[in-house]
Amino acid sequence: MPPQIGTDSIHLELRQKCSQCSLQELCLPRGLYAQDLEQLDTVVVCEGPHHAGDFLLHTGDRFRSLYAVRSGSYKSYTIDRDGREQIWGFHLQGEIMGLDAIHPEQHLCNVVALDTATACSLPFDQLSAIASRLPGLRSQIFKTLSKSLSEQTIRSRENTAEERLAAFLVDLSTRLRERGFSERDLHLNMPRRDIANYLHLTAETISRSLARFQSEGLILVDHREIHLLDLSKLTKRARCENSAN
Amino acid sequence: MPPQIGTDSIHLELRQKCSQCSLQELCLPRGLYAQDLEQLDTVVVCEGPHHAGDFLLHTGDRFRSLYAVRSGSYKSYTIDRDGREQIWGFHLQGEIMGLDAIHPEQHLCNVVALDTATACSLPFDQLSAIASRLPGLRSQIFKTLSKSLSEQTIRSRENTAEERLAAFLVDLSTRLRERGFSERDLHLNMPRRDIANYLHLTAETISRSLARFQSEGLILVDHREIHLLDLSKLTKRARCENSAN
DNA sequence: CGTAGACTTGAGAGTCATCAACGTAAGTGG
DNA sequence: CCACTTACGTTGATGACTCTCAAGTCTACG
Numbered sequence: 001m002p003p004q005i006g007t008d009s010i011h012l013e014l015r016q017k018c019s020q021c022s023l024q025e026l027c028l029p030r031g032l033y034a035q036d037l038e039q040l041d042t043v044v045v046c047e048g049p050h051h052a053g054d055f056l057l058h059t060g061d062r063f064r065s066l067y068a069v070r071s072g073s074y075k076s077y078t079i080d081r082d083g084r085e086q087i088w089g090f091h092l093q094g095e096i097m098g099l100d101a102i103h104p105e106q107h108l109c110n111v112v113a114l115d116t117a118t119a120c121s122l123p124f125d126q127l128s129a130i131a132s133r134l135p136g137l138r139s140q141i142f143k144t145l146s147k148s149l150s151e152q153t154i155r156s157r158e159n160t161a162e163e164r165l166a167a168f169l170v171d172l173s174t175r176l177r178e179r180g181f182s183e184r185d186l187h188l189n190m191p192r193r194d195i196a197n198y199l200h201l202t203a204e205t206i207s208r209s210l211a212r213f214q215s216e217g218l219i220l221v222d223h224r225e226i227h228l229l230d231l232s233k234l235t236k237r238a239r240c241e242n243s244a245n
Numbered sequence: 246m247p248p249q250i251g252t253d254s255i256h257l258e259l260r261q262k263c264s265q266c267s268l269q270e271l272c273l274p275r276g277l278y279a280q281d282l283e284q285l286d287t288v289v290v291c292e293g294p295h296h297a298g299d300f301l302l303h304t305g306d307r308f309r310s311l312y313a314v315r316s317g318s319y320k321s322y323t324i325d326r327d328g329r330e331q332i333w334g335f336h337l338q339g340e341i342m343g344l345d346a347i348h349p350e351q352h353l354c355n356v357v358a359l360d361t362a363t364a365c366s367l368p369f370d371q372l373s374a375i376a377s378r379l380p381g382l383r384s385q386i387f388k389t390l391s392k393s394l395s396e397q398t399i400r401s402r403e404n405t406a407e408e409r410l411a412a413f414l415v416d417l418s419t420r421l422r423e424r425g426f427s428e429r430d431l432h433l434n435m436p437r438r439d440i441a442n443y444l445h446l447t448a449e450t451i452s453r454s455l456a457r458f459q460s461e462g463l464i465l466v467d468h469r470e471i472h473l474l475d476l477s478k479l480t481k482r483a484r485c486e487n488s489a490n
Numbered sequence: 491c492g493t494a495g496a497c498t499t500g501a502g503a504g505t506c507a508t509c510a511a512c513g514t515a516a517g518t519g520g
Numbered sequence: 521c522c523a524c525t526t527a528c529g530t531t532g533a534t535g536a537c538t539c540t541c542a543a544g545t546c547t548a549c550g
Contacts, residue, residue, distance in 0.1 A: 086402055099391055102390075104395075132383065142373070150348065150353060156401035191497085202539060223546095468514095493550085494549090498545070503538105504539080505539090507534100
């Protein structure tokens with residue numbers, strides 16, 4: 001059973017230290033001074049490990065914390081009034097989840113692990129209190145929200161299926177590179193249907209578009225392993241300015 | 246010539262008082278205590294008046310301030326690499342503009358007045374400093390960002406032209422009601438082309454969809470005056486849960 | 491080996507963009 | 521007051537893109 005959030009019975013071994021975490025520069029602590037990081041250390045709690053399909057959050061959960069992906073990956077989604085899944089995003093190491101919950105004070109999304117994954121819980125009241133003392137952290141939270149907003153808006157402008165898929169692959173490639181992985185070898189740990197859902201397309205269209213990219217020599221497709229052969233052409237196909245970082 | 250932001254030569258008469266502003270409860274100061282509002286009073290500066298077509302911001306402007314619409318309305322847009330306009334939003338009284346600029350520290354959007362309009366400049370460094378002392382303001386800024394993010398994400402899920410247009414009309418109606426205007430009589434102060442652009446459609450499709458809504462008795466169209474006859478049916482056509490407030 | 495789910499591929503249909511023509515309203519200058 | 525212009529809006533015809541439905545293949549796993 002995962003540790004309860006918001007209780008006092010937090011085992012010390014579950015405490016995670018941002019000050020010693022290799023994801024520092026990708027995550028919320030980005031740009032903070034070492035001594036300031038120690039303030040974060042006092043509030044961060046590890047969640048998980050989760051296995052593929054395990055839930056980190058459910059729609060309607062009271063908002064207490066933001067979550068940072070520590071290892072593995074998660075997807076967030078809602079269920080619309082027709083009972084259909086609506087995927088909001090796929091989240092890699094260092095990325096912040098639960099931003100949507102700040103305003104309504106409850107989580108809009110379900111968040112589920114895509115593979116074996118852990119997350120850091122950042123209790124928001126405490127985070128906000130620390131941020132009141134640390135301009136750098138305050139700025140970082142504001143920037144995280146602002147960046148998500150811009151990215152979401154830009155993403156919504158993509159027109160054709162190929163544009164969307166190309167942008168998805170390039171975006172994934174960029175995020176993997178930032179995390180020290182190969183930018184050319186993508187392992188998709190979600191079915192085509194999920195990619196399609198995320199891009200507001202169908203699995204068939206994803207399949208056909210991947211096939212077309214492959215026939216044009218842009219990528220190599222082997223089930224869920226995608227090798228990007230020509231990143232620059234793929235970026236051109238994406239059309240939308242993925243302002244890196 | 247509009248007052249320069251960030252200089253010391255700010256005339257006192259340009260100072261706006263949030264503590265005496267009728268938009269308090271719609272705008273960033275929402276929920277703040279009276280004595281706290283006075284801290285905001287010390288940093289807010291009026292911009293404008295702008296006339297239709299006047300610019301408040303240009304893409305690439307250095308980010309110094311957020312802006313709150315004080316009167317009239319604005320639209321924000323970018324120019325994509327093909328030189329085409331991409332409208333990000335229409336902004337009514339009390340709404341915050343420039344959130345996209347926090348992360349890159351420069352404005353992504355041009356912001357232009359749609360009619361005679363004024364805006365309050367909220368110098369961000371000072372705002373952030375005040376927020377460090379006022380949990381209520383801090384929370385309000387976080388919530389504003391979080392809400393924009395969710396709305397943008399939900400908006401991107403709308404599928405058909407009619408869904409998008411219905412959601413647009415309902416959204417506008419809701420925002421006008423919140424501001425004390427009629428929720429049934431909309432005056433669109435932008436051409437069809439701009440609505441189409443915002444909704445990722447064409448002006449022709451807007452025209453046809455409006456005609457269809459009218460023929461079904463949902464609305465009455467008279468040029469840019471739209472009267473909403475059946476808000477509940479229109480909301481159903483919108484499909485997307487516009488979680489009010 | 492058999493089943494279930496994921497993936498691919500094909501055929502047909504629907505929605506919306508594009509192109510084009512036309513109508514209308516507002517503003518200008520004669 | 522009227523021709524003229526310009527921008528906006530509407531309506532129709534056509535075509536492209538992608539969804540839907542269907543069939544078939546492949547993989548994983550019991």
